[in-house]
Amino acid sequence: MHKTHVIxxxxxxxxxxxxxxxxxxxxxxxxxxxxxxxxxxxxxxxxQTDCLISDIQMPGMSGLQMLDALRAxxxxxxxxxxxxxxxxxxCAKAREANVVVCxxxxxxxxKLLAWVEVALRKSENT
Numbered sequence: 001m002h003k004t005h006v007i008x009x010x011x012x013x014x015x016x017x018x019x020x021x022x023x024x025x026x027x028x029x030x031x032x033x034x035x036x037x038x039x040x041x042x043x044x045x046x047x048q049t050d051c052l053i054s055d056i057q058m059p060g061m062s063g064l065q066m067l068d069a070l071r072a073x074x075x076x077x078x079x080x081x082x083x084x085x086x087x088x089x090x091c092a093k094a095r096e097a098n099v100v101v102c103x104x105x106x107x108x109x110x111k112l113l114a115w116v117e118v119a120l121r122k123s124e125n126t
Contacts, residue, residue: 005120008032010040010054010066011082016105020053023109024116037066046075051119053112056083056090056102064090067097078119082107 007029011017014035021031032048034040036058052070056063063081070077081094084105091102100119103112 004028004030005050006030006032006048007116008034008040008045008049008052008054008077010034010037010052010058010063012036012055012058016055016082020112023112027113029116037061037063037069041066041069046070046073046077049075049077050123051116052077052079053116054079054081056081056094057085064093064097067094067099071097078122080112080115080119082112 007024009017009020009024009031011020012035017033017035021033024031032043032045034043034045037054038061040046054063054066067079079099081099081102082105083090083102094102100122101115103115
């Protein structure tokens with residue numbers, strides 16, 4: 001039986017969260033959606049996640065801080081960061097943290113989906 005991959009989406013922008021969730025569901029992924037890092041970290045989402053898509057800059061806790069917290073808890077799921085306010089420094093830090101890719105908003109749906117497939121292959125090899 002084919003396993004349905006679970007993609008977690010963490011973004012404080014409700015419209016972006018809804019759009020990403022709809023796109024991923026249309027491609028037969030199961031989607032867990034969170035308005036911010038605190039909600040994701042407090043849930044059982046990390047235990048279910050095959051790939052995490054997160055905004056990099058959010059109020060309170062950044063995507064990088066969330067990633068640090070996840071790694072400290074032993075979670076190693078592949079991560080795709082997206083941001084409208086992307087900086088070279090943030091992306092360099094993300095690469096150091098072994099993030100699959102940093103995508104600048106807006107991005108093409110097919111580009112994101114291609115990176116999700118890369119991330120899921122990476123997940124299966126870990």
